Amino acid sequence: MPDSYLRQSALAHLALEGRAVASRGEAGIGMKEVAFKGLVNLRGKPGDKAFLEAAKKTLGLPLPLEPNTTASKDDVTLVWLSPEEWLVITPGDGPSMANRLAGGLSGLHVSIVDVSESRTCIHLSGPDARKVLAKAGPLDVHPRSFQVGACAQTHLAKALTLIHHVSESEEAGAAYDIYLLRSFSDYLWRWLEDAAQEYGVVVLA
Numbered sequence: 001m002p003d004s005y006l007r008q009s010a011l012a013h014l015a016l017e018g019r020a021v022a023s024r025g026e027a028g029i030g031m032k033e034v035a036f037k038g039l040v041n042l043r044g045k046p047g048d049k050a051f052l053e054a055a056k057k058t059l060g061l062p063l064p065l066e067p068n069t070t071a072s073k074d075d076v077t078l079v080w081l082s083p084e085e086w087l088v089i090t091p092g093d094g095p096s097m098a099n100r101l102a103g104g105l106s107g108l109h110v111s112i113v114d115v116s117e118s119r120t121c122i123h124l125s126g127p128d129a130r131k132v133l134a135k136a137g138p139l140d141v142h143p144r145s146f147q148v149g150a151c152a153q154t155h156l157a158k159a160l161t162l163i164h165h166v167s168e169s170e171e172a173g174a175a176y177d178i179y180l181l182r183s184f185s186d187y188l189w190r191w192l193e194d195a196a197q198e199y200g201v202v203v204l205a
Helices: 049-059 094-104 129-136 182-195
Strands: 029-034 038-043 070-073 076-082 085-090 111-114 119-126 151-156 159-169 173-181 201-203
Touching: 029 182, 038 094, 049 094, 076 151, 076 159, 085 094, 094 111, 119 129, 119 182, 129 173, 129 182, 151 182, 159 182, 173 182
Parallel strands: 029 201
Antiparallel strands: 029 119, 038 085, 038 111, 070 076, 076 085, 119 173, 151 159, 159 173
16 A cells, blocks of 8 residues: 555545535535545355354454345445455555454455555435436436445446445435446546536535
8 A cells, every 4th residue: 555645536636625515505416535445355155154253253243145235333334246255345444454354364265355545436425316327327226126235236337336325315315335446437427427417416525
């Protein structure tokens, strides 16, 4: 990981902080980059009870085993990626989480890779957030199919993403965390912001 004073978010060149507001107001869409999350790719055999027990003890919650589900506790979120693969998300410091997993799962047949620096997160929220996602890709984001806590790997405007439905309320609308490679972040941010124009869009602090 680079020295902290050299780190720049994937969208730093857009100077989003200069446009950021504290609340969405009347706009139907709010967007922001959530930079520098700790992201660790974990692979293991779900049929290995020792692996599942060690992972639960290390992370403080069991790995989600159902497809396209997540589990969260305190500052850790676990995202199902495939039958033998998960993404461990923390507010920051991916290397520390990778080391924590390496220690807790020592001696087991696992793969632990810190992927924090290769990706960023775009947070999309508001009463019209679902409409923007529906424009962007084939994923059915209707509440009956994609509920709070659900996740999916899909294409948005041809960019490969991981979408996590974080929350939803009648007043605030839906909120989604969209994870993607840094190299696609500028393109997807501009695409989503353009697609949101008809609903009103603001950059959130």
